[in-house]
Amino acid sequence: MIKGGYMGKILRVNLTNGSIDIENINDSWARKYIGGRGYGTRIIMEEVDPKIDPLSEDNKVVIATGPLCSTMAPSSGRVMVITKGALNGAIACSNSGGHFGPELKRAGFDAVIIEGKAPNPVYLWINKNGIELRSAEHLWGKYTNETDEIMKKETHPEARTMEIGPAGEKLSLIANVMFDGHRAAGRTGVGAVVGSKNLKGIVVRGYLGVKVADKDAFLKACYKTRDILSKDAFSGGGGAKYGTAMLVNVINGVGGLPTRNAHDAYFPEAEKISGEMLTKKNLVRNEGCDSCPIACGRVTEIRDGKYKGEHGTGPEYESIWAFGAMCGVSDLNAIVMANYLCDRYGLDTISAGSTVACAMDLYESGYIPKEDVPFELKFGSPDALVESIRLMGEQNTEFGRLLAQGSYRLAEYYGHPEFSMSVKKQEFPAYDPRAIKGIGLEYATSNRGACHVRGYTVAAEVLGNVDRLKYEGKAELAKTFQDLTAALDSTGICLFTTFGLIGKNIAELYSAATGFECDETEFMRIGERIWNMERLFNIKAGFTKKDDTLPPRMLKEPIQTGPSKGEVEQLDKMLSDYYKVRGWDENGIPTKEKLKELEIEDLA
Amino acid sequence: MVKGGVSMKLLSIDISKCTGCRACEYACSFAHTGEFNPLDSRIHINEFLDDFVFIPSVCTQCEDAYCVGVCPTHALTKNRETGVVEYDPNKCIVCKQCVIACPWGSIKLDHTGEKIIKCDLCGGDPECVKVCQAKALKFVEVEDVVLDKQHRNAVYYKEIVSAGGDTS
Incomplete structure (x- = not known):
């Protein structure tokens, strides 16, 4: 019997026949998988064949909240989009901040399951007077921020929205899902899956x-965790002042900032694109997601140059890196503009920036013929960056359509897939594995393709006391971060709380909210269970050990300059250690014993 | 040991600091109802996403309150000692005249539409203030309500004067 934290209901919407059903939450699944990422993945495991085409009608999308959403727990506004990802066909869970998740919960639902495909574009309107599908013909082709505005005008001014942009409609494999027109569930191409269903958005x-x-224990845990966060350098002030971009100088300072499509990992002009510079040149104010004391969101504007007068939110650290160092661009206004465009089109900024960098690399190497591109596609060109994003978003040229499929398809098309800085076809983010060894292992084994937020070992390797250049202990480190994050993502709390909080603190919040007894050990076990379940999905989808790797450039080409000069990543030993630490066989398949221990032997 | 003295505190709002996180709405509703529901919160954050501006609305405990004046059952009264416009649900007939009369929208109906809710300053220790990390909300002595604003402006003038500038 669930005592709190959950609304107890799940909404199921079939777009093919327009049916809308309300189901009860599965108590035993809530206990085993918490909510959000864990519970959503369990639904996908149950209902979606891992072998299907992710853009087919058979795929489903789960939009899930967690038991801590819509409470005073710090930074508890996350919403998760779980599906078979469009970019690589792996299990995808992409999450976003903002206020949509808590609003969905207060509408009475822990999750929404979207299935089938609408004959014509629609949006879903969920409110106390009922749930209905409405025509979205008039919204098709609109930017995400325009869509947000119109849907709110048509429903309720204080409603919350989820939407895709033109990128998702046109099935760009790097399309995201946006919330309230400015918050993103960015990665894995979840926007294309939503687009393939002719679903323009959801209003709640x-x-x-x-x-x-x-109540008493929960309130106490809320204030305890808020107090801890207020004392950390990032969550207690740095995040509000500089945002995540405060990492530009930090990561570049250790020579770990992939530069010019990772030919290097040190960007001499990093200062010009730093968080400090963003605060000085572009920041208007900071914004907080639901119930968040950190408030790292950037409200920004462009005050001079050719994009003067443009305004919006962001960029985050990863986006600055992708459009900046990765493309060799040091013009901050162009980076901010590229970020605005991606938000409007509904494109993942990390994949978009890295894809432009890959295109620049291929172009300069002579593999992309000059006649294919309507401008000079050179590293360091702010105009080439912004124009490439426009081509990618509009998809009105052959080259634009190629860009919109991400770096792997682009590089493969031009005969050099090794130019794509991706794992399992997903572009890696702003930390160079050659300079930060553990994050390389994390990229290689991340269940959704290269990603930093499946297991942020950087917290220990750069911001903490673990030697970033050593290989020993990194298998355990990656596993710990991955398991903790899987559990945390399932509660609805933000990863950034781990700048101050440990598993024990979050387990306390979760226990007090739900009444489920859960100490730190059990919390980590739930995380491990979720991680193994995701792995099982991927194995069924056809992924093997050979996919647990890194781009050859990381393994063979030494960093050229900076504090990590000469480093390459040696993955093999770390990977075999990792399989052992995970209790998997030498091919990376979870053993029967491990699955039994985690009580998921039925999912193999 | 402190003897004597008079304390009169007010909720002070610094609009420019609000990040729109709405933790105050959760803290308020939880303190008053035991559930997290912004519709039952006495404080409300108005959100303007075109410019990302967030403006809190909450009862400012009027000295000569319309809601008190219009209340036919004396459910609303001004407590001169604490400064709070107090609400007694036992006397209230939920005629909603106070909701109409309040120019600021600070007297609300709860999520059921059947109850009147208004800020009671949590009996002198407001929950919304405790949870506001941005310090947009403060509970301060009356004479300090605008002190932050005055000081911020004064710092600007100080810089001009310190640099030998002329402000005349």
Whole structure:
């Protein structure tokens, strides 16, 4: 019996026949997988054949909240989009901040399952008067921020929205899902899956309250965790002042900032694109997601140059890196503009920036013929960056359509897939594995393709006391971060709380909210269970050990300059250690014993 | 040991600091109802996403309150000692005249539409203030309500004067 934290209901919408059903939450799944990423993945495991084409009608999308959403727990506004990802066909869970998740909960639902395909574009309107599918013909082709504005005008001014942009409609494999027109569930091409279903968006307006099991214990845990966060350098002030971009100088300072499609890992002009510079040149104010004391969101504007007058939110650290160092661009206004465009088109900024960098690399190497591109596609050109993003978003040229499929397809098309800085076809983010060894292992084994937020070992390797250049202990480190994050993503709390909080703190919040007894050990076990379940999905989808690797450039080409000069990544030993630490066989398949221990032998 | 003295505190709002996180709405509703529901919060954050500006609305405890004046059952009264416009649900007939009369929208109906809710300053220790990390909300002595604003402006003038500038 669930005592708190959950609304107890799941909404199922079949777009093919327009049916709308309300189902009860599965108590035993809630206990085993928490909510959000874990519970959503369990639904996908149950209902989606891992072998299907992710853009086919058979794929489903789960939009899930967690038991801590819509409470005073710090940074508890996450919403998760779980599906078979468009970019690589692996299990995809992409999450976003903002206020949509909590609003969905207050409408009475822990999750929404979207299935089938609407005959014509629609959006879903969820509110206390009922749930309905409405025509979205008039919204098709609109930017995400325009879509947000119109849907709110048509429903309720204080409703919350989820939407795709033109990129998702046109099935760009790096399309994201946006919330309230400015928050993104960026990675794995979830926007294309939503687009393939002719679903332009979801609008929700809640009215119910969220209960917790133990009010006193919960309130105490909320203030305890908020207090801890207020004392950390990032969550207690740095995040509000400089945003995530405060990492530009930090990561470049250790020579770990992939530069010019990772030919190097040190960007001499990093200062010009730093968080400090963004604060000085572009920041208007900071914005907080739901119930978040960190408030690292950037409200920005462009005050001079050719994009003067443009305004929006961001960029985050990863986006600055992707459009900046990775493309060799040091013009901050162009980077901010590229970020705005991606948000409007509904494109993942990390993949978009890295794809432009890959295109620049191929172009300068002579593999992309000059006649294919309407401008000089050189590293360091701010105009080439912004124009490439426009081509990618509009998809009105052959080259634009290629860009929109991400770096792997682009590089493969031009005969050099090794130019794509990706794992499992997903572009890696702003930390160079040659300079930060553990994050390389994490990229190689991440269940959704290269990604930093499946297991942020950087927290220990750069911001903490673990030697970033050593290989020993990195298998354990990657596993710990991956398991913790899988559990944390399932509660609805933000990863950034781990700048101050440990598993024990989050387990306390979760226990008090739900009434489920859960200490740190059990919390980590749930995380491990979720991680193994995701792995099982990928194995069934056809992924093997050979996919657990890094781009050859990381393994063979030494970093050229900076503090990590001469380094390459040696993955093999770390990977075999990792399989052992995970209790998997030498081919990276979870053993029967491990699955039994985690009580998921039925999922193999 | 402190003897004597008079304390009169007010909720002070610094609009420019609000990040729109809405933790205050959660803290308020939880303190008053035991559930997290912004519709039952006495404080409300108005959001303008075109410019990402967030403006809190909450009862400012009027000295000569319309809601008190219009209340036919004396459910609303001004407490001169604490400064709070107090609400007694036992006397209230939910005629909603106070909701109409309040120019600021600070007297609300709860999520059921059947109850009147208004800020009671949590009996002198407001929950919304405790949870506001951005310090947009403060509970301060009356004479300090605008002190931050005055000081911020004064710093600007100080810089001009310190540099030998002329402000006349």
